[in-house]
Amino acid sequence: MSFAKLKAARQDKPSYVTSNALPSQESSAVPSEGAKESLYKSIPDHLQIRTSAVSGRGLWTTKPCLPGQVLFAVKPHVAALSNERLALHCSQCFGGGGNAGLKRCTQCQLIYYCDSTCQNLDWIFHKNECIALQRVTASGETAIPSDAIRCLGRIMWKRQKQGPASPWTQEIDLLQSHKQEVQPSAYELHTHLAISLVRYLGLSSPSEIAAFGIASGADLANFVSRFVTNTFTITDPSLAPLGASVSPPVALVNHSCDPNAVVVFPRSRPNSQEPLMQVVALREISVNEEILTAYIDTTLPKAQRQASLRETYLFSCACSLCTSTQSDLRDCVWCPKACGGVCPAPTEGKFTRLPRSCTYPHNGTENSLSRCTQCLSALQKTDEVLDALRIGQQALDKASILQFTDPAKSKQLCSKLIPILTSAGLTPSSHPLLALTRLYTALLIADLQSSSLSQETLDEAVVCATKAVAGLDRILRYGHPVRGIARAELGKLLAVDEPAPRPPAASAAEEALRYPPSGAKRLRMALDVLLQARGELGVGFGAPNEGGAVGREVREDIVRLERELGVWQKGLSEAMRDANEAKTVQRS
Structure with a gap:
């Protein structure tokens, strides 16, 4: 281990540390002002x-x-x-x-x-x-x-x-x-x-x-x-x-x-x-x-x-994130009225409360239910959310342990629990939904690398990676290495040659809404995502390092995609020209 x-x-x-425990300061271990001259060079x-x-x-x-x-x-x-x-x-x-x-x-x-x-x-x-x-x-x-x-x-x-x-x-x-x-x-x-x-x-x-x-x-x-x-x-x-x-x-x-x-x-x-x-x-x-x-x-x-x-580490954090009274998107569910706002997720044994300044709109009493931060709608399905959170955490713990010893079982756990957490209203950035989504993405990518490539698995990996990126974008700063790596993974998945491109949808409207797209549209999306990933990797892994080893790989992928799109567009242009010439010949 x-x-x-x-x-x-x-x-x-179980932890026996009280919530107000603070680390004692070891003053004897603090170097003098001149210590840096001989230490920490x-x-x-x-x-x-x-x-x-x-x-x-x-x-x-x-x-x-x-x-x-x-x-x-x-x-x-x-x-x-x-x-x-x-x-x-x-x-x-x-x-x-x-x-x-x-x-x-x-x-x-x-x-x-x-x-x-x-x-x-x-x-x-x-x-x-x-x-x-x-x-x-x-x-x-x-x-x-x-x-x-x-x-x-x-x-x-x-x-x-x-x-x-x-x-x-x-x-x-x-x-x-x-x-x-x-x-x-x-x-x-x-x-x-x-x-x-x-x-x-x-x-x-x-x-x-x-x-x-x-x-x-x-x-x-x-x-x-x-x-x-x-x-x-x-x-x-x-x-x-x-x-x-x-x-x-x-x-x-x-x-x-x-x-x-x-x-x-x-x-x-x-x-x-x-x-x-x-x-x-x-x-x-x-x-x-x-x-x-x-x-x-x-x-x-x-x-x-x-x-x-x-x-x-034997201390409690008092950073701006931990002391904020705002709802943390790591621990939220969507508004039950679908107004676009979120409700703090309930916790075991009690409902999550909003700050005391939040009151019922009509009677002025303190709010005892988790409510939407925008429209104040009350979250009624508390038990359903609590059950989903508990089962989701148990599944995440087990799936994480099985990730390398039994990846098929780990993937099965993820695929079963992600829909349950989603139907319970958890946002993409909420725990444990985000963690399960990231783990499922990693397992799908491993599947693509170890077995024959199938269109269904590839598309599922793209969808899952997109959800992971969306969740991380809501809670981590631009340029955070985790964000950069997740976006690079999504771009690389979109850039994989499709084994069997899907036929066009029944209508143009359905085709526009279908995700992930296919053909040239998919390649253009891959290029856009990889360009964004390179920018984030350049921050998280250091500008002088060009985004580290992954950043350099992304740069090569970008060059390849630009060349491939150029060939695609040239081929399409030539095909259209040939078609027009053929029509002209037929008319004459």
Whole structure:
């Protein structure tokens, strides 16, 4: 199980943190004003480390930043591929190549590299890791340690080599742990990681950890806590998770559910410099404004975002999105009178209330029912919506687990639940409808790649991808990487050669309304969508990176489509000319 999945599983357990719990500030861990001279040298001069009474250490900009600007880029201090990716990606640069294109370590036979260059660059980590992995396999264990354990091991070995006074080790030690706020639901994970790490390092007892600069069991617990609350998921160019990483400079950036920046891995450098983490501005950022990214999936509604943040990061978010009194489109249903407005979705045990200032139009009493934000119509089918939300969440959880082990069953769950949630009135951006739509799109795309292409499956994938794009557009900022990738997927689907173009509809009106279209109209739509996707990718993955690897692919698709449309139009023009000439000959 990958570290991301391990954390997600823990988040399903009850949380004992009260809603007003706030992280304590670890003032002893805050570097002095001159600390940046010896530490965090990868952070540019226009970004300053400051301390807030609310969020602790963070990064502020001293000059204005533009959307798509790369604020800074660093290689993680340490990173480890998830187990399922070990044979598919290089463990140094995380580049893909598949088993056939990679070279396996001849000793442990578990780690793969692009070539000898990547192997030599990773030797500082793999030298000890290789011995540890051989020891694990020799002991008869069938499962190799998770990415979390291997990532922790890599930190410990480099920490031992660098020494406690090195800037590298000091930056690791300055990561905030919040160990005082660790809740009982987190003890199991921390204990499991600590015990597994000791075993992986080949130690017979926790006391032997002193050789790595860890003085006691309490220090080990603090070290594990720092790791858990400061781990980043490394992703591929399409945002699929690859493994775990730690980067103290990037960890200085605080959280917002409505971030002004994102952390991405565009893969825009030679392999020897990858995987490179880049912090990219999503919008204009003013002088003396704090740089903020999102630690969690911000397509989730407020209650789930807050629970996830309290469980993993031990704080409650008070960003503008979380404190807004406006209806959140992540958690809404359409107006029952179809006026175009939305109603806040009801919650278990009570109806969702509007602000106290909202009253019944005629009697002035406080509104106790969820009502449309535009026409104030009351949502009467509360039980139906609650049932749909509960069943939808259960199906999403199960379908997500089955996505790779039983994709057919996962797809079946999605196809059954999406119509139920839609008929219950959920908007395309509401959870769990949006999540199921995105998962179903991914499963349909995988089907198209692994089996013979059918017109029905292709059209269904286009429709599903369109709904996902529409939902994401309502809740994420322009240029957000998730939006850009979703739009690129839609454009690529529209650009796929149709195996059997449909015959024209019975009437021109029906043909105009049919979606997706066919023929030249479909190609023109694909071109428009890909041009929009390229613009968004250029923001989310950084303008200097041309939208990252996906952005460069989109550019090639655009060139191909423009050429194809040109040929199409030329052929149509020539056909019309020939037809006119034939008519002229017949008349003469």
